[in-house]
Amino acid sequence: MTNLVVGLGMRYEKADNLLQLALELQAARSGLSLADIEEKFGVGRRTAMRMRDAAMRNFPQMEEVDTGERTKRWRLPSGTLDRLVAFTAEELAAIEGAINLFERDNREDEAAELTTLGAKLRALLKPDVARKVEPDLEALLEAEGLAMRPGPRPRIEISVVGDLRQAIKACVKVKLQYRNRKTKKVNERLVHPYGFLHGHRNYLVAFHENPKANFVVLFALPHIESLEVTDEPFTRQPDFSLDQFAARSFGLFQGESFKTVWKFAPEAADDAEEFIFHPSQQIERQPDGSLLVTLHAASDLEMAWHLYAWGDKVEVLEPKGLAEIVHGQRMSWGTTP
Numbered sequence: 162m163t164n165l166v167v168g169l170g171m172r173y174e175k176a177d178n179l180l181q182l183a184l185e186l187q188a189a190r191s192g193l194s195l196a197d198i199e200e201k202f203g204v205g206r207r208t209a210m211r212m213r214d215a216a217m218r219n220f221p222q223m224e225e226v227d228t229g230e231r232t233k234r235w236r237l238p239s240g241t242l243d244r245l246v247a248f249t250a251e252e253l254a255a256i257e258g259a260i261n262l263f264e265r266d267n268r269e270d271e272a273a274e275l276t277t278l279g280a281k282l283r284a285l286l287k288p289d290v291a292r293k294v295e296p297d298l299e300a301l302l303e304a305e306g307l308a309m310r311p312g313p314r315p316r317i318e319i320s321v322v323g324d325l326r327q328a329i330k331a332c333v334k335v336k337l338q339y340r341n342r343k344t345k346k347v348n349e350r351l352v353h354p355y356g357f358l359h360g361h362r363n364y365l366v367a368f369h370e371n372p373k374a375n376f377v378v379l380f381a382l383p384h385i386e387s388l389e390v391t392d393e394p395f396t397r398q399p400d401f402s403l404d405q406f407a408a409r410s411f412g413l414f415q416g417e418s419f420k421t422v423w424k425f426a427p428e429a430a431d432d433a434e435e436f437i438f439h440p441s442q443q444i445e446r447q448p449d450g451s452l453l454v455t456l457h458a459a460s461d462l463e464m465a466w467h468l469y470a471w472g473d474k475v476e477v478l479e480p481k482g483l484a485e486i487v488h489g490q491r492m493s494w495g496t497t498p
Contacts, residue, residue: 178202182212183220187242192226192234248282250294256282268359270322317363317382324390325365329354334370334393338386347386353395356403357382366403368395377401418459422478425452429474438467453478461486 185201186193193201198209213235217223222241226234256279263272286294328335337350352367355377364379377398425433427450434444434452442456458464461483468475473491477484 178212179215179219182216183237183242186216186220186223186235187237187239189236191228192236194232194234196232197234248286248294253279253282253294268322268363269317270319270326318385321382321385321388322357324388325354325357328390329356332394332397334391334395335367336389336391337380338388339380340384340386342381342384350380352380353397355397355401358403358407366406368398377406418457419461419480420455420457421461421464421480421483423454423468424476424478425454425471426474426476427451429471433471433475465490 182198182202189197195206195209195213198204198212199206202209202212204212216235216237220237220241222238223235224238226236228234256275260272260275260279263269263275283291325335332353335352335354337352338347339350340347351370352365353370354365354367356366358364358366358379363382365382365385366377367380369376369378424447430446430450430452433454434446438454439456439458441458442454445453445455447453461480464483465486468477468487469490475487475491477487
């Protein structure tokens with residue numbers, strides 16, 4: 162313990178960074194490289210080297226991992242920090258908040274997983290620590306105000322999501338009995354499940370194996386009547402990225418992206434500037450105090466749904482089609498979202 166105190170007093174490192182690094186070194190089964198330390202702590206190479214050296218001095222158990230790569234990696238053996246690890250009320254409250262968010266978004270299977278994790282973490286607390294944490298946790302949860310808020314959400318069979326998640330991990334094909342939104346007819350679809358997109362609706366992202374399709378599409382989870390997980394494996398498209406797929410659209414609907422420019426009135430500019438409307442956005446303040454937001458994405462309908470909430474405090478400068486959808490429905494709400 163004396164060595165730890167000496168290390169924490171080093172000129173180049175703060176106590177919390179050194180302890181956090183040690184926790185990361187124990188959690189990383191394949192170890193951490195200097196580049197990993199740079200990225201995780203936002204430091205340069207020389208500082209990353211000092212942090213690694215400080216960990217080595219204070220934790221002689223630290224070992225180099227043989228990965229067969231040229232890049233060197235280090236880790237701490239499992240159990241090294243068990244007596245130093247504790248859970249704060251803030252950390253437990255974050256888990257409870259995430260559970261509430263999952264439940265609100267109709268993602269009950271993931272909420273159940275986090276509930277189990279939270280129970281395991283509480284079981285690890287010593288009785289005297291638990292007595293101190295519980296009152297703070299209750300106060301934080303009450304202050305958070307993240308209790309289930311009423312509102313519409315689609316019905317989803319949890320067993321369907323569970324089966325799909327297993328198929329995603331195993332990379333095996335799935336036969337869906339899928340109901341068409343317009344015709345209501347149920348057809349079989351053979352798909353390669355890649356992942357999920359969650360928003361005001363919840364979708365399966367999957368490669369549709371069909372001579373007329375053979376590309377990645379969205380399947381609404383509430384429209385999956387039933388499914389069969391097959392034993393037939395599939396190879397995921399190596400160039401497919403779920404993040405890039407999602408970023409093509411303003412919301413969830415996929416299509417050809419286009420440039421759009423919105424002008425927020427001066428009285429709404431400060432509020433609009435606090436939003437990240439899309440990863441591609443560029444913002445520019447104007448001399449009169451208004452705000453221009455430029456982005457490239459698909460789905461003019463979902464853009465319109467969002468822009469309606471700003472009422473007459475926003476003007477669509479381009480494209481003309483989106484402007485016609487939005488401007489005819491604008492209201493004077495008096496306040497911004």
